[in-house]
Amino acid sequence: MDFGKEFAMKKSHVEDWIEKHMLTYENGQDVLAEAMNYALQGGGKRIRPIIMIAASEMFGGRARDVYHFATAIEMIHTYSLIHDDLPAMDDDDMRRGRKTVHKVYGEDMAILAGDALLTYAFEVVSFSTSDPKKTIAAISVLAKSAGGAGMVGGQVLDLLGEKKDNISYQYLKTMDSLKTGALIYAAGHIGALMAGADKEGLHAIDKYCAALGIAFQIKDDLLDIEGDAAVFGKPIGSDIENGKTTYVSLLGIEHAREMVREFTDEAVDALIPFGDKAEFMRELAYHLLGRNK
Amino acid sequence: MDFGKEFAMKKSHVEDWIEKHMLTYENGQDVLAEAMNYALQGGGKRIRPIIMIAASEMFGGRARDVYHFATAIEMIHTYSLIHDDLPAMDDDDMRRGRKTVHKVYGEDMAILAGDALLTYAFEVVSFSTSDPKKTIAAISVLAKSAGGAGMVGGQVLDLLGEKKDNISYQYLKTMDSLKTGALIYAAGHIGALMAGADKEGLHAIDKYCAALGIAFQIKDDLLDIEGDAAVFGKPIGSDIENGKTTYVSLLGIEHAREMVREFTDEAVDALIPFGDKAEFMRELAYHLLGRNK
Numbered sequence: 001m002d003f004g005k006e007f008a009m010k011k012s013h014v015e016d017w018i019e020k021h022m023l024t025y026e027n028g029q030d031v032l033a034e035a036m037n038y039a040l041q042g043g044g045k046r047i048r049p050i051i052m053i054a055a056s057e058m059f060g061g062r063a064r065d066v067y068h069f070a071t072a073i074e075m076i077h078t079y080s081l082i083h084d085d086l087p088a089m090d091d092d093d094m095r096r097g098r099k100t101v102h103k104v105y106g107e108d109m110a111i112l113a114g115d116a117l118l119t120y121a122f123e124v125v126s127f128s129t130s131d132p133k134k135t136i137a138a139i140s141v142l143a144k145s146a147g148g149a150g151m152v153g154g155q156v157l158d159l160l161g162e163k164k165d166n167i168s169y170q171y172l173k174t175m176d177s178l179k180t181g182a183l184i185y186a187a188g189h190i191g192a193l194m195a196g197a198d199k200e201g202l203h204a205i206d207k208y209c210a211a212l213g214i215a216f217q218i219k220d221d222l223l224d225i226e227g228d229a230a231v232f233g234k235p236i237g238s239d240i241e242n243g244k245t246t247y248v249s250l251l252g253i254e255h256a257r258e259m260v261r262e263f264t265d266e267a268v269d270a271l272i273p274f275g276d277k278a279e280f281m282r283e284l285a286y287h288l289l290g291r292n293k
Numbered sequence: 294m295d296f297g298k299e300f301a302m303k304k305s306h307v308e309d310w311i312e313k314h315m316l317t318y319e320n321g322q323d324v325l326a327e328a329m330n331y332a333l334q335g336g337g338k339r340i341r342p343i344i345m346i347a348a349s350e351m352f353g354g355r356a357r358d359v360y361h362f363a364t365a366i367e368m369i370h371t372y373s374l375i376h377d378d379l380p381a382m383d384d385d386d387m388r389r390g391r392k393t394v395h396k397v398y399g400e401d402m403a404i405l406a407g408d409a410l411l412t413y414a415f416e417v418v419s420f421s422t423s424d425p426k427k428t429i430a431a432i433s434v435l436a437k438s439a440g441g442a443g444m445v446g447g448q449v450l451d452l453l454g455e456k457k458d459n460i461s462y463q464y465l466k467t468m469d470s471l472k473t474g475a476l477i478y479a480a481g482h483i484g485a486l487m488a489g490a491d492k493e494g495l496h497a498i499d500k501y502c503a504a505l506g507i508a509f510q511i512k513d514d515l516l517d518i519e520g521d522a523a524v525f526g527k528p529i530g531s532d533i534e535n536g537k538t539t540y541v542s543l544l545g546i547e548h549a550r551e552m553v554r555e556f557t558d559e560a561v562d563a564l565i566p567f568g569d570k571a572e573f574m575r576e577l578a579y580h581l582l583g584r585n586k
Contacts, residue, residue, distance in 0.1 A: 025446055027446060027471065028450055028467070029447075029449040029450055032441050032445070033441060036441065083404055088380075088381075088401045088404060108381045108382050108452050109452070111379065111382065112445050112449055115372075115376060116440050116446075118411055119411065119439050119445065120436070122415045122435075123440060126430075126433035126436060127433070132425035132426050132428075135425075135429060136421075136428060137419075139432065140416060140420070143412050143413070143415040143416035143419060144416050148318055148322060148325050148329065148413065149318060152412065153318055153409075155405055156321075156324065156325045156402070157321055157322055159402070159405075174321070178322075
């Protein structure tokens with residue numbers, strides 16, 4: 001398998017699917033659609049939908065089986081970035097090398113574009129042509145992972161953490177397992193679920209996603225120090241400047257690097273039962289370990 | 294039928310259901326749950342879930358058939374109020390006689406509480422025990438009505454309208470049919486759908502809801518002038534103070550009152566095919582016409 005080619009193909013599926021969901025509105029609220037499309041077309045790694053496709057394929061499914069859910073999970077990720085960047089939250093002007101949504105469309109429109117994208121995600125999944133019971137189970141996983149017990153909860157811990165004098169490694173890990181990990185878990189779990197994975201299969205993919213999620217976040221913290229701003233898409237050193245506690249500030253660069261390797265190995269180990277079928281998922285973990293953006 | 298008693302019973306169902314969905318979170322994000330619960334328990338007329346129950350019953354369904362969707366639609370309405378009240382939006386300090394969510398929990402937490410409530414609504418409906426195909430169809434209606442082509446779209450028109458020198462009656466009607474009307478439509482439509490209404494039945498209930506939605510909004514504008522602040526739950530005259538175009542400022546008080554009566558009659562006329570079964574829905578329309586909050 002040519003991993004690079006395979007990865008590019010999956011990503012191109014995702015870009016196509018997102019393109020197909022670009023909106024226009026008819027009653028004068030076109031500017032809302034513009035803001036939503038602007039955010040959705042902002043590039044990004046599309047890592048969540050790619051994991052979902054890969055998980056589905058590992059269990060014998062096809063990419064198009066997760067067409068709706070993969071598109072929806074990227075919409076949910078995108079809405080969360082719009083709201084995270086707001087002045088009342090992280091107050092970021094730039095995202096992936098472009099102005100953030102509220103800098104272009106105003107704060108009010110950015111709040112509403114986020115709301116509309118989140119809502120649209122659940123409309124999109126309602127069009128799934130898969131077995132209705134499976135679809136509903138997947139909607140449940142998606143909503144739970146995206147909500148207060150998942151991604152939004154992680155964002156809350158992030159906000160509360162900023163007000164503390166110091167936060168522990170455990171706090172950081174819990175926060176990231178919600179903020180970043182929950183949607184990665186949902187991506188793998190829903191992909192496997194839609195392809196008909198059994199309980200053991202789901203358990204294995206959950207383990208993979210949990211370890212991958214932490215490796216992914218520590219790597220992100222490392223890139224904030226070691227990365228190239230032009231490639232990374234946001235200013236380097238912004239965590240330090242903002243006095244933000246990260247894995248790197250808690251553990252040091254060397255230890256953090258080691259942790260990325262350890263969690264990557266843990267993720268790859270979870271794939272052992274799947275043998276050759278897990279080749280893409282395995283390579284994906286190594287790819288994320290070595291990424292520069 | 295004793296309408297008052299019947300109305301109170303339905304409302305008490307809704308309050309119970311909301312109470313059952315009060316949240317606690319386990320990983321330190323309890324304050325998010327607090328903010329969500331604070332907003333949900335803020336009283337309000339619970340008009341959307343009551344319409345949903347009534348629509349279901351009119352087609353032979355039971356209140357508990359819409360347990361999940363009725364709870365969810367009130368969550369979506371509640372999230373929209375939290376976000377509407379934000380400083381970047383309407384910047385309101387008071388709502389239903391209490392401080393708004395961002396005044397109590399801060400702007401960042403209010404944004405996230407809204408996000409989490411919206412997401413939770415779609416988790417709640419995924420637990421519906423009705424026929425899976427019907428459940429998915431209802432999720433589709435709910436998401437479409439709540440999103441950019443519905444409620445959020447109406448909020449966008451509201452924001453854009455405030456920047457215009459003057460807005461027309463037609464603009465106002467389109468805006469309200471989205472901002473208020475879309476969720477009222479969803480309430481009636483989903484109630485009927487879950488109870489197995491046929492195409493003609495759905496068409497009739499849609500007509501009822503469309504007319505009721507406009508009557509409801511014009512009445513709201515009238516209450517902003519004629520109401521009692523303590524009963525209405527927000528300051529009287531705030532629309533005028535904010536230079537807001539309303540049905541009353543466009544049409545004058547007398548004409549606006551007449552319109553409420555006309556649209557109420559139109560709503561009631563749509564119920565003719567249902568005869569005695571529509572008694573509660575009919576009384577509800579007259580009740581809303583005469584309400585003082």
